[in-house]
Amino acid sequence: MSGLIFPGIGHLYLKRYAHGIMLFAGAASAIYYLVSVVVTTALEVVNKVQSSGAQADMSVITDLVSQQSSGAGQPTNVAMVAFAVFWVTGVADSYRQGRAHERVAMGAGEKEA
Numbered sequence: 001m002s003g004l005i006f007p008g009i010g011h012l013y014l015k016r017y018a019h020g021i022m023l024f025a026g027a028a029s030a031i032y033y034l035v036s037v038v039v040t041t042a043l044e045v046v047n048k049v050q051s052s053g054a055q056a057d058m059s060v061i062t063d064l065v066s067q068q069s070s071g072a073g074q075p076t077n078v079a080m081v082a083f084a085v086f087w088v089t090g091v092a093d094s095y096r097q098g099r100a101h102e103r104v105a106m107g108a109g110e111k112e113a
Contacts, residue, residue, distance in 0.1 A: 006024065006027060006028075007023045007024060007026070007027040007086045007087045007089070007090030007091075008020040008021065008022070008023035008024030008025075008027065008086075008090055009024070009090075010090060010091070010094030010097075010098075011023060011090065011093070011094050011097065012024075013094075014094060014097050014098060014101060016094075016097055019093065019097075023086055023089065023090045023093075026082065026086045027083055027086040027087065027090070030079045030080070030082045030083035030086065031083060033075070033076075033079045034076065034079050034080065034083070037075075037076055037079075041065065041068045044068050045061060045064045045065055045068055048064055049061065049064065
């Protein structure tokens with residue numbers, strides 16, 4: 001579930017609430033930052049296009065987006081890497097937790113038989 005839906009969901013499903021909330025909060029923070037950068041860049045481009053009074057040509061918009069996004073490079077890259085780390089950590093750890101849960105359940109089943 002962490003790999004398909006969002007980091008931390010698999011842990012919540014396995015009732016590992018502390019790990020799940022930490023992974024979810026970290027990934028959500030990274031996504032929030034990335035979305036805020038995209039929205040800010042889009043608003044700045046729209047304002048520049050409107051203030052120039054020129055025809056909204058695709059090449060002009062592309063150039064403006066390139067200029068605006070070049071300034072936000074390093075923090076944006078860090079946020080993307082952080083999100084990827086939370087995602088991979090969530091998948092790997094929820095798999096590990098699930099396997100441990102299965103081993104405990106199988107051990108309990110063998111003792112009953």
